[in-house]
Amino acid sequence: MSKAKQEDLVGRSMAAVEAQAAPHPMRLTEIWKWVSGYIWPWNSLYTAIAILTWLYCTPEMARMKHLAPDWIGFIFLRNLVLIGLYVSAWHIPLYVRRTQGTNHKYSARWLTTDSSIFMFRDQFLDNLFWTVCSAVLIWTGYEVATFWCQANGLIPTINWWAHPIYCAAILLMIPALRSIHFYAIHRLIHWPPLYRSVHYLHHKNVNPGPWSGLAMHPVEHLLYFSGVLLHWVIPSHPLHALAHLQHLALSPCTGHSGFDRVLLSRRVSVDTYGYTHYLHHRYFEVNYGGDAVPIDRWMGTFHDGSAKAQEALKKRLLERRNDRQRA
Ligand SMILES: [Zn+2]
Numbered sequence: 001m002s003k004a005k006q007e008d009l010v011g012r013s014m015a016a017v018e019a020q021a022a023p024h025p026m027r028l029t030e031i032w033k034w035v036s037g038y039i040w041p042w043n044s045l046y047t048a049i050a051i052l053t054w055l056y057c058t059p060e061m062a063r064m065k066h067l068a069p070d071w072i073g074f075i076f077l078r079n080l081v082l083i084g085l086y087v088s089a090w091h092i093p094l095y096v097r098r099t100q101g102t103n104h105k106y107s108a109r110w111l112t113t114d115s116s117i118f119m120f121r122d123q124f125l126d127n128l129f130w131t132v133c134s135a136v137l138i139w140t141g142y143e144v145a146t147f148w149c150q151a152n153g154l155i156p157t158i159n160w161w162a163h164p165i166y167c168a169a170i171l172l173m174i175p176a177l178r179s180i181h182f183y184a185i186h187r188l189i190h191w192p193p194l195y196r197s198v199h200y201l202h203h204k205n206v207n208p209g210p211w212s213g214l215a216m217h218p219v220e221h222l223l224y225f226s227g228v229l230l231h232w233v234i235p236s237h238p239l240h241a242l243a244h245l246q247h248l249a250l251s252p253c254t255g256h257s258g259f260d261r262v263l264l265s266r267r268v269s270v271d272t273y274g275y276t277h278y279l280h281h282r283y284f285e286v287n288y289g290g291d292a293v294p295i296d297r298w299m300g301t302f303h304d305g306s307a308k309a310q311e312a313l314k315k316r317l318l319e320r321r322n323d324r325q326r327a
């Protein structure tokens with residue numbers, strides 16, 4: 001096994017990879033594992049944060065009928081504080097205090113410093129810049145536009161208590177819908193001209209950390225957060241749009257943490273479900289989607305870190321090169 005491969009599999013058993021992957025339709029235990037992994041813990045956490053934000057930290061819809069700097073500024077600051085607190089809760093213990101060292105870390109390397117690849121010659125500062133100066137602005141822009149349209153009845157908006165089952169089902173489906181949208185735009189920005197001008201910025205993070213999740217080019221942010229436009233088409237409650245945007249904003253931190261498991265105590269740890277996306281940063285042409293739906297398996301782009309998957313990737317790249325030469 002090569003050194004790189006050994007690094008990849010630090011703390012990662014293949015059983016855990018399989019548990020994260022798509023279930024066989026006929027095996028109930030695998031379906032249960034997939035369902036429980038879909039709901040718990042991360043999607044439940046994001047949904048809880050969204051509900052609390054809607055109840056206690058979102059202006060009244062009547063106030064959002066008119067665009068005004070006070071409520072727009074409030075939403076921008078609320079989003080800035082939320083992303084700052086959430087990502088710091090990962091970054092500080094794992095990368096500043098290094099409480100679990102490299103235990104369950106995919107790569108033995110830490111974040112890059114003193115390199116001309118990154119703005120300010122520092123991976124953390126580069127990632128922080130793109131998150132604060134682009135991601136939060138564009139995220140807030142989509143949120144403000146959606147709430148304003150809903151407040152003015154310009155897009156199909158429904159009352160939660162008039163349609164509770166439909167509303168709960170849409171809320172539950174957000175991670176899956178988001179995963180499909182992410183796969184589509186991610187394939188698009190791997191198209192060489194867009195990759196070279198836009199997506200290269202995110203992929204500078206070959207060894208990502210929690211702040212790398214939203215370290216993207218503004219054009220990528222525009223595409224990435226556009227998933228919320230679904231709620232401009234299907235009847236939705238403002239909480240759906242809020243939960244969708246917060247899922248887009250918070251979940252990349254988990255997937256880019258660089259750790260397979262986070263130790264909460266000596267005996268208790270939690271899976272980050274970040275391995276497949278870590279492999280995307282390592283091998284580029286695999287695992288374009290999230291973990292909520294097995295779309296990479298369906299499209300033949302899944303990589304589980306095994307030698308077999310690596311061979312399949314090599315074969316796919318060779319076939320593509322041959323196709324290009326023939327064209
Ligand atoms: Zn990434």
Ligand SMILES: [Zn+2]
Pocket residue numbers: 186190199203280284
């Ligand atoms: Zn990519």
